[in-house]
Amino acid sequence: MNDMSRIPSDGVELAIRQWGEQNTVTVLLVHGYPDCSHVWDAVAEQLSADFHVVAYDVRGAGASSAPRAVADYGLDHLVTDMAAVIDTVSPGKPVHLVGHDWGSIQSWEAVTTDRLRGRIASYTTISGPCLDHAGYWILNRLRSAAPAELAQLLRQTMHSWYIGAFQLPGAAPTLWKLGLDQLWPKMLAQLEGIHADANPTQTRDGVNGIKLYRANMRQRLFHPSERRTDVPVQLIVPTQDRFVTTDVLDELPNWVERLWRFDVAAGHWLQLSHPDWTAQRIRDFVRFIESGDESPRLQRARVRGPRKQDSGKLVLVTGAGSGIGREMLLAFAERGADVVAVDINAEAAERSAELARLLDARAFAYTVDVGDAAAMETLAGEIAQNLGVPDIVINNAGIGMAGAFLDTSVQDWQQLLHVNLWGVIHGSRLFAQQMVDRGNGGVIVNVASGLAYTPTRALPAYATSKAAVRMLSDCLRAELHDARVRVVSVCPGIIDTGITDAVRFVGTDAAEQDRRRARAKALYQRRNLKPQAVARAVLDAIDHQRDEVAVGVEAKVGRWMSRLLPGALQRLARLDVAH
């Protein structure tokens, strides 16, 4: 249901389309360049079940009329148009504004100037920074002249080549008229993977819209003015956008009092590539602004301080109460993520969460036996309900066991596999499903061991469990590839943690076990490889798209020997190093 109507505004006629019940909350969608209001069709349909949805063709685009003069495309005229639309469709109540690309640029003008003060309840911005903010961003970089900042500037310039090209007389309009309009759907499909219907007004939208650039860019970028707003702003950042880089947006907290930010691995036309997700973000935000009820996802997205690498992400770590697990939890906390510490020891999990909070992270503690299927299902459900789907899950919980295979009882095996293998299976199974269902990718990190490469008679059960974790990760990686869920396996060498205090030596009495524990501890302490090394390796693997990392020279050597010298490794396996 979308009736088209026309209204006059400032010498032009604007085409407005509306969906849903008129007497509910109004959501106003503003399109960008070189689009018209149809770019919002899929999102508008979805939102129409809950809201009164309005989209209009900006002057010069779609079914609206087009003034000839470049000056008539200035941002002040665009805001006047927007005000006319708002006064028509929602005379009594403020609207929730959503802008994409140039629609977002003009919406920034609307929320930072007086014309529409009190008429906008919230603003969701996608792929269109405020030009004045960008102007200040450029000035700040030029003034600082620091190499890193100038490099940022250069990168943005490379992404904005078309803005310069649009200033050339004749060039861009001629391209559109020579057939770019016909090619456009194919280009979208090729470059962005989007299958959009050919737009009947594409040539007109492409040609007239050039005037937006010509009327506004130069003045705003090189003579910016300070623009602030107290309207709540939801910033949605498609991280694979070819046309807008994200550096400019990191300074947004300077200009916006109440800011929420979502990063999504998508290209420029988010409302075409991810209509469900986009509609969901808008729906959540509008409901929150109307009701004051901030969902867990929004709480995490709220921008509180300076932006860090993993701000807005949710990271869950099992076995987070000590050793490698705790270090990984803290490493992600330091990078700005919200973190969930899961451990069988409640006090240890809470302590890790407390340390993470000291590092200014939001942190939560859960007590679970990772090998318990029912308990893990409950945990996964609670996490999804209370905090949302994790972006990164680290299956780290593990226990140690040493001693001959023939001394290892069925009970010993069950105890070990319960944690080391079943824990990883449950963690992978439940959270991978959540990640796949959410459709926004994710990372699962499974902590195996350097012993996954190296057979040994000293720790047969432990090495077997860890080799299984590695193989499970390899298989899962293949299966989840298409869902953009990455699986990383980590194979640490001899890391000095509390695992040596609790390692079970099968086939020994208590005194002998104590003696061997002390020996193992002394060896691990002499090796002096810290859990921090594993945490660094995991961050590195996640940042640089590595599937598997070995930590420590002993693990790296084991890995290479398993490939090049398996026979030698087999002979070395006969040494009983645990005695």
Next chain:
Amino acid sequence: MNPNHASLQPQDLERFAAVQRLAYRCAETVAAELQPGMTERDAAARMQAFFDAEGVDDCFHRPFAWFGDRTAFRGLIGVRALGGFNPAFYPGLRRLETGMPFILDCAPSVRGYTADIGYCGVLGENRLLDKLMDDLLEYRMLIVSMAKQRRPLAEISRAVDRLCARHGYEPRHKAYPFETLAHRVETLQDDGKARHHSVARFGLRNVTELARDAFKGRREGWSPIWNSGARSEHPPTPGLWAVEPHLGFRGVGAKWEELLVVTEDDAFWLDDDVPHVRRWQQRGLWPATPADTNRKAA
């Protein structure tokens, strides 16, 4: 008479406590004078000037000061080669900034009686430091209660290591020479001189006593250095121990240091009226009835 063999009399303890109070007064005075921009050397020099004016005639070591992440022994200062004897340990040119933690550590001797104290603080506020300083209470209770039970020193040190692991802190005293959690302090002879020699900022007479203890201890099966190693595998030896657990978390370090009195059948802190205890009392952390940490009734 070799003072090592003399058992400590109540009047001796009173003299030691007086020097310890003087040392803490020095640290508190200098801490209150600290300003942004001052260097570690400025702070150490002020402490030394304070002692010169107060008639301090010798030291275990000349005053140390560490600012910022050097409190957590990060960077060069954490290098443990050469048994931890590391010139980066000495006060340097690091300048104090607002929000930066600092540690002042000084060990004056007056007429043969020596103190060795550690004091930490921050210019402004630092949540990490507050948490570390709060948690340091547990270490003070743990150490004295195990020493009372006459548990081997290495076992107490390992319990401290485990408490660090449980808390998620690094035991940074392991970056001290010989990974020292504590070391013995002996009574020196009062020779009436106003000045005594120091070598590489360590008081010659005190270090000589420590070396003598080490030599003697090697024959008798004990060590004047208290750490987690095999040489500390013996019950607490009677006398005075300067105990200095030093915790690190990320770029922040915190410690206290004070004298523990060990007798044949007891162990107790020389003085409870020290700044960190007063801080715990103010923050409501100090237990109303401290279990088994007080001196046994005579």
